[in-house]
Amino acid sequence: MTQGRSIRLFLVDGTPNGLLTAEIMNWTGHVLTGPRSKLSELVQRPECGRTGIYFLVGPDPDNSLRPLVYIGESDDVGTRLKQHNRPEDKGGKDFWEKVCLVTSKDQNLTKAHVKYLESLLIQNAGQVGRCKLINGTAHEYINLPESDRADMAFFMEQIRTVLPVLGLDFLRESFGNKAKAEPSDDAGVDSPRxxxxxxxxxxxxxxxxxxxxxxxxxxxxxxxxxxxxxxxxxxxxxxxxxxxxxxxxxxxxxxxxxxxxxxxxxxxxxxxxxxxxxxxxxxxxxxxxxxxxxxxxxxxxxxxxxxxxxx
Structure with missing residues (x-):
């Protein structure tokens, strides 16, 4: 049986549709998410001045089954989000309605770390197939030391654990991919055939x-x-x-x-x-x-x- 985990959620303004933070015990990561309508409040928070990964999520008008997702990185996430909030003819992105950013509580994430994370997350989202990526292809960043690559692999797994709790399923492993990795096709399923x-x-x-x-x-x-x-x-x-x-x-x-x-x-x-x-x-x-x-x-x-x- 899979071991249980604790995730701490905090409603920043006391409402379920406002800003929300999430943390996992013994993980240095910090997640902040909210609707685009709350962007003016979100960018004032200290997390937005840090180096991190962010996700822009919105509906696909041509496909009700999958959201549109953009995965990005920045050493000043707040500034980058302000750029994305501009009209599309001025370099912004119109599609997104929700934003989620992931930073580190100990502020030890570097530009090299988040570039590597961005690459891993784009590849993973493409393999899972639960969204349509706006990014296109992922860039390969392999110039991290082996120990840092291991740390970022662990960091990514925590992101993949917490995002579905926030209603963001696009990184959650699909059944087909999971079954191929399990010793039995029935491993982890909730029903008989x-x-x-x-x-x-x-x-x-x-x-x-x-x-x-x-x-x-x-x-x-x-x-x-x-x-x-x-x-x-x-x-x-x-x-x-x-x-x-x-x-x-x-x-x-x-x-x-x-x-x-x-x-x-x-x-x-x-x-x-x-x-x-x-x-x-x-x-x-x-x-x-x-x-x-x-x-x-x-x-x-x-x-x-x-x-x-x-x-």
Missing amino acids: LYMQITKQGIQASAQEYEGEFIVMQGSTTRVDWVAQPGGYGALFAQLCEEGVLSEPEGKVRRFTKDFAFSSPSAAGAIVAGYNVNGRTTWKVDGSGITYGEWQDRQVSAAAAAAAAPE
Whole structure:
């Protein structure tokens, strides 16, 4: 079992939508995040005068599934953010609505460190594939001593731990990448192998839940078209087809070209079926045939019984 960790969050102005700081015990890093509307307050804070990494995050008007992200570094983050806040025709960036900056409490991050971190983070974000990077390609910075490179690798892992807690998921490891690195495909998943089938249409899909996301596996098949009334998950179905997550029609079906994460079993089931479904009943446990909902209920009942049992 993974060891627990403590993250300290502080609402700077006492509101959940304002400035927020985050720190991990025994980590020298300090995270500050907030909406663009609070930039005038954010740049006045002492963290903004330090050397650090920053992330600009905003929606992609052409893709509701992935945010736009810019990853940058500076030895004076506040000045750089003011530049990015200018209109685009004056050298700024218009897309972003949220900013997150990471500095060091002991102020030991140097320009070389953050350039190396920037390179690692751009590469990682590209590999994970949860966002569209504005940066383009990452530059290679390899002129750090070996000990410093190890320190920055650890620093990056802490960034990847704390950002999802702040609602920034673009560095969080995807199921496909994680499964390749684990000795077992089932390592770290939250459910047994699940399947869904519509025999008349020749549809067969497999899935697992992983860290709160419902992952439909590469090779799973779906209906060729969305057959329900417009609305619901119909727009998502069309977008997955347009982006190539679902293949061109292969007879009566389309095929998932890669593992893909959904927010719920019902969202995944709707894309497979081509119409809205209850994912708790349409997905079934491989080998037993019970529904996913029944399996979850048994898990909860067993845990409750174990907790109530005398020592």
